[in-house]
Amino acid sequence: MYQVGDLIAGYRVLEVLGHGGMGEVYKAAHPRLPRADAIKVLRSAHATDPVFRARFEREADLVAPLNHPNIVAVYDRGVYDGRLWIAMELVPGTDAGHLVDTLGPLDPRLAMAIVNGAAAGLDAAHRRGITHRDIKPANILVTPGEDAMVPDAVKLTDFGIAQALDEVTSLTGTGTTVGTMRYSSPEQIGGHRVDLRSDIYSLGATAYELLTGAPPFEAPSLHGLMSAHMFAEPPRATERNRTLPPGVDPVLQRSVAKNPDHRFQSARDFATALGDAFDTRKTLVGPTPTMPPPTPAPAPAQATPGAWPT
Template identity: 50%
Template structure:
């Protein structure tokens, strides 16, 4: 539901019409209160505005994006809070976006290159200013006719989840999870630090989509899509698009390299190589493995290998990535995670778990990255970091009767115990919930406005909750909450209603 209607006055702006809506809010065309022009006013959903952590991140990052002054970046005019609701006023762009343009299929190579080239200029400009976009995709590339009909104008928008490299937190848009994952760089998915070349990877995915009519990886669920970005080879676009020169395969192989150091130095360099490959059939030179593209952010990957030679450092980094990728495969295969069994729920007992001691140096949490991506403000990003309310989480052994696939066992600083169980699909969750004993249920909405159902049970050690999400993609996840000395309603009021879900 849109919160504003035509004719409403909001923060001094007169609303004219709805331009669009997404997971975080709605965008309206509005008249400026003092100047004879239209602006685009983005109003965040009330559930986000009520979150003090979100408000702080939004305001900081809106200020950062407001510094940008580039002909291919949508300008931010103003921001503020009206009746407790966060808003931002941006440059109004008459036209559509690249996602809309793709609805009729792949674009002509010349137009695709023009869009990619303009977006690359915008990204390189933002990177020079120390700002990452972190959500480059066709929906965030606006298209409009230039004044006088001289050509198509391209503007990059929605730096709402942009992050300055020296920030320790990032604003994550979860309302368009799958759309974002189609273009996300591997390092954004496996816990590594995003860098300038992460935006290049997303732009390369976008260019691939513009030319082929589909993104490079086309899995239809979050887990498989993340696995493809982390482990699958880059598809050969010459085998997908008739007449596409084989030289383009080399361009995408480099731009979509799993290791950021193996990509092009800048976004513009990547698009220039694509243009050369399309017009002359010439492939780019051997990938450069230096760190020049990241120095503007003060990041030098060689710092991890103080005594190694440059070649040795590169080999060591490649070996670490391969080990991590193999860890994904191994962890998925042996399913070493666990939270609770079907029998424990049937008896109303609060399950216990046995923590698995890591025996290798690979990322032990790789198998559950999709769950972390769905709940980035709830779950810690790694075993050594903390989640919501200082919670520390680990994996636990899984009983043979359990129907879930992966999950976390967490305890926060207040002593609340949380178990997060990710299942194959919502149908598995539904069949499992149907086996539970009858009990009181409440239909609620999370702090982020997601519909959920809380089931109340009484175990041998006290009351506990089973929480089910009612909408995809969260409907594949179940939460179990136990807080010693607290009633069902106290757990709902003091944790469930405030948790970042």
């Protein structure tokens, strides 16, 4: 593990940002430009493992062509001291998982801002034929804004096990062991071919946690957690957070439907439906019936600006 002041391919380490099962991430000064980037380095334990090396290189190759405000940009990659590295956009702030750990269930305004940003990034990746395969709160970076409910930035990161939709490679079978099981779709757990609707399942599980403080399924064992995703129905979100409006339940339940055909077919459709559930003027069931014109009445009082409907 590198220390502050060490050099990585000309980048000077300023801070250790974190480390996970696959790599370490550093804040590092750019060798020529007056800015800092995030440098991810493949852990030395995996330096010679061809599967981990392929995943690591794959992240850079798949994400580099994506240019979207809700996806962390990839700038460069290479090999230094025998270890693979990727230079990425440095996103100040924290991740959505840390926010939930710190605050518990998020205010719906903040939760929806995060879901909307993540959904926009996912749809952009899906349009390019890329599934993320590891959507979870920890992989959604959030930069706070002046208004606590309106982040300056929401960006998807860690496409380490991402896959092109039209590919079937040797990475497919091992992908589910890397993805966090709390948010993995039934088809991903079962080792079946996944498509963009698997990401929507994971985004639904993530939104469930943002709004309730806990993922939809919890179990004392990995096998129990896998079985829950495959066969169990999650508790209603309103049972875990009674401040939520009832319309949230059918939206979240549809997003984590066992059958991909029964889910929302785009991340934006899910985010829009979830946002509508917080608007008591809209309905989620059927078209608006035709009604006779009402008798004119005095205009209602204006709502307080910025107030969230209850």
